[in-house]
Amino acid sequence: MTEARESAGPHARHAPGEPCWVSLMVHDLAATEEFYGELFGWEFRPGPQQLGPYVRALLDGREVAGMGQLPPDRRLPIAWTPYLASDDVDQTADTVRLCGGTVAVGPLDAAEAGRIAIASDPSGAVFGMWQGTLHLGTAITGVPGTPAWSELLTFETEIIAKFYASVFGYEEEPAVSADLDYVTLHLGGRPVAGLHGVGHALPRDRGPYWQTYFEVADADAALRRVVGLGGRVLRPAHDSPHGRVATAADPEGAEFSVIQDPR
Known part of the structure; x- marks a missing residue:
C-alpha cells in the first residue's frame, strides 16, 4: 500500500x-x-x-x-x-x-x-x-493521505451481501472463521470492499454505515494529530493482519479509520 x-x-x-x-x-x-x-x-x-x-x-x-x-x-x-x-x-x-x-x-x-x-x-x-x-x-491511492479501504458495518452480512452482489456484480468471499461474520467483495478476482456483520454492537442511534479507511505513515502519530486538532480517538491503534489500524472522529463527529501499511 x-x-x-x-x-x-x-x-x-x-x-x-x-x-x-x-x-x-x-x-x-x-x-x-x-x-x-x-x-x-x-x-x-x-x-x-x-x-x-x-x-x-x-x-x-x-x-x-x-x-x-x-x-x-x-x-x-x-x-x-x-x-x-x-x-x-x-x-x-x-x-x-x-x-x-x-x-x-x-x-x-x-x-x-x-x-x-x-x-x-x-x-x-x-x-x-x-x-x-x-x-x-x-x-x-497507495500513499499516506489517500483512501485505502471501504467497509460496511452492518447487523449481518448474508442478506446485505446479496443486495450489493445483485446491484454491482460482486463476487463474495466469506471469512473462513466461524466466529467472524465478514464478507469480502471482489471484482475480477480483486478485493474492493468489505462487509462486517457486528450484530447489536452497532450504535443504536446510528445503524449500519460505511467506514472509510485512510492510509497513514504512522497510525499512532496520526491519532496524536487527531486529538491535537480537536478530534477524538474511538478505538486506539492496534496491529491487525493488514497493518496497524485505529478509528477516530473529526470535530463534527465523522468517524473514519486510519491504517498503517505493515511493509
Whole structure:
C-alpha cells in the first residue's frame, strides 16, 4: 500500500462497483478543511456546487476526496460516504430500488464530474453511485493521505451481501472463521470492499454505515494529530493482519479509520 497508484490515463474508468470516491458533508466546511488539511496534508479547490458549497481535496495536486457543506437546517448524520462506480447511474439506481434499496438523491448531473446518485441499502447504510466523465474519481491511492479501504458495518452480512452482489456484480468471499461474520467483495478476482456483520454492537442511534479507511505513515502519530486538532480517538491503534489500524472522529463527529501499511 506504500506505492502510489494512479489511473491508467485520461480515459481510464473505474470498474462498475469499484469504490471510486469518498465524500463528507458537514456544517462547518472551513473548519473541516483545516482539520483534514493538517491531518492528511490535503489542499482544496472548488468542486461541483449542485448540492451546495463543495470542495475537492488534493494531495500533491491529485484529487483524493470531496467535502461539502450541509444547509443550516439539515441535521443529518455527519459521515464519510463511499461512491461506487457505475457505467449507467440511472440504470444502477433502478436496480437499487428493485433489490430493496432506496435512492434518496438523484440521479443528477454534477457539472463536468458526471452523473451521481445517493442511495441506501436495505439496512439503511448510505452510499453514492457515480458515472464519471471528465472527472474520474480518486486520482491516486497507495500513499499516506489517500483512501485505502471501504467497509460496511452492518447487523449481518448474508442478506446485505446479496443486495450489493445483485446491484454491482460482486463476487463474495466469506471469512473462513466461524466466529467472524465478514464478507469480502471482489471484482475480477480483486478485493474492493468489505462487509462486517457486528450484530447489536452497532450504535443504536446510528445503524449500519460505511467506514472509510485512510492510509497513514504512522497510525499512532496520526491519532496524536487527531486529538491535537480537536478530534477524538474511538478505538486506539492496534496491529491487525493488514497493518496497524485505529478509528477516530473529526470535530463534527465523522468517524473514519486510519491504517498503517505493515511493509
